[in-house]
Amino acid sequence: MTWIATLPMYNVTPALAAVWREWLGDVLRTVEPACRIVEPDGELHALWRRADLLISQTCGYPLMHGLREQVQLIATPQFDAPGCDGAxxxxxxxxxxxxxxxxxxxxxxxxxxxxxxxxxxxxxxxxxxxxxxxxxxxxxxxxxxxxxxxxxxxxxxxxxxxxxxxxxxxxxxxxxxxxxxxxxxxxxxxxxxxPGLPLIASGTVPSATIEALCESLNQALAAQPDRAKRLRLKGFSALPFVDYERITQLENEARALGYPRLA
CATH class of the missing domain: 3.40.190.10 (Periplasmic binding protein-like II)
Incomplete structure (x- = not known):
């Protein structure tokens, strides 16, 4: 199987998207088996559920509303940005x-x-x-x-x-x-x-490959400090699914106050 990889979440400009793609290429360079980078499209829910997905990034809300049963958590990036605290x-x-x-x-x-x-x-x-x-x-x-x-x-x-x-x-x-x-x-x-937007893999990805990806994430981060600074990347945390229940908690607190939707 040839795996696929894509980072769809923080491409605010084509120039920044190119830097993310370069970083992802370095992450994948030391990981087996073969993987190709694909361009993100509008069908992200289908992409996140693909059996051949080696690495991507998702939002925590869909993760807690059906996606968690089909994917594995790889790591959660730590960003150097106002409003961030670790992961x-x-x-x-x-x-x-x-x-x-x-x-x-x-x-x-x-x-x-x-x-x-x-x-x-x-x-x-x-x-x-x-x-x-x-x-x-x-x-x-x-x-x-x-x-x-x-x-x-x-x-x-x-x-x-x-x-x-x-x-x-x-x-x-x-x-x-x-x-x-x-x-x-x-x-x-x-x-x-x-919790921030996690990096995920298909449930079919072997655990040894997940471990190799975690190592490669940090290697690619350390390899080019200037690029890491451009991407505002500080490191990665290994958060379990239970930490993402915070997102459901926020939803339930709003509903309990009689506010189920923006209005």
């Missing part, structure tokens, strides 16, 4: 730089943007943050689904929405790679933290 991360609440909001509470009746229904950083922690403020399950005047964190940022900048939550790692990369976009928004808060 934990949070999302930043942003509004337009000239908007009249200084906190999430100020955004009552405003318009919210989020990336995807199954995003922990763009939807789940946003819902958790809003839940204590909502009245009868409603807080915003309108909800806009944008399809991506970049889309949410642009919706805020273009006055199509007033507030969004952005994965803090994504936002750090936007500050690095797209400073003109970052300068047009202002941070007004931070969400609760949860």
């Amino acid at each position: 934990l991360y949070s999302s930043v609440l942003v509004t337009r730089a000239d908007a009249p909001f200084d906190s999430l509470a100020d955004c009552r009746g405003a318009r919210a943007a989020y990336n995807q229904d199954d995003s922990n950083s763009g939807m789940n922690v946003f819902r958790h943050a809003v839940a204590p403020l909502a009245l009868s399950g409603v807080f915003f005047s309108a909800i806009v689904r944008t399809g991506s964190h970049l889309g949410s940022l642009r919706a805020v900048v273009d006055n199509e929405a007033d507030v969004a939550t952005i994965d803090c790692v994504t936002f750090a990369f936007v500050c690095d790679e797209l400073p003109e976009l970052a300068e047009k928004v202002r941070q007004i808060g931070v969400t609760a933290a949860s």
Whole structure:
């Protein structure tokens, strides 16, 4: 079998995507059997469930909603970004730089943007943050689904929405790679933290190969410090599935407050 590999989550620009691909190539160079890097596409749920998937990165929300039964955890990256603490991360609440909001509470009746229904950083922690403020399950005047964190940022900048939550790692990369976009928004808060986006493998990958991948991750990280700095990578943690139950806990806390969905 020829395995496949792809890193779909933090490619905020083509230039940064190329650096991620180079790093992934180095990770795979010492791992057997053969593996080819494929370009991520819109069918990520199908890709994450492929039997020939050697390594990819997923969001913790789909991981805890059906994906965990079909994959293995390899490692969780530790990023050097504001809002990260080891393998934990949070999302930043942003509004337009000239908007009249200084906190999430100020955004009552405003318009919210989020990336995807199954995003922990763009939807789940946003819902958790809003839940204590909502009245009868409603807080915003309108909800806009944008399809991506970049889309949410642009919706805020273009006055199509007033507030969004952005994965803090994504936002750090936007500050690095797209400073003109970052300068047009202002941070007004931070969400609760949860485990970061894990690297996963198909359940069919042998345990010895998983161990080899873990070793290769660290070798590729140490081989080029400047590249690691560009990717904001500090290291990796071996988190068990039970740690990701924090994501379900945040969801359940919002539901318990009568706020099952962004509204």
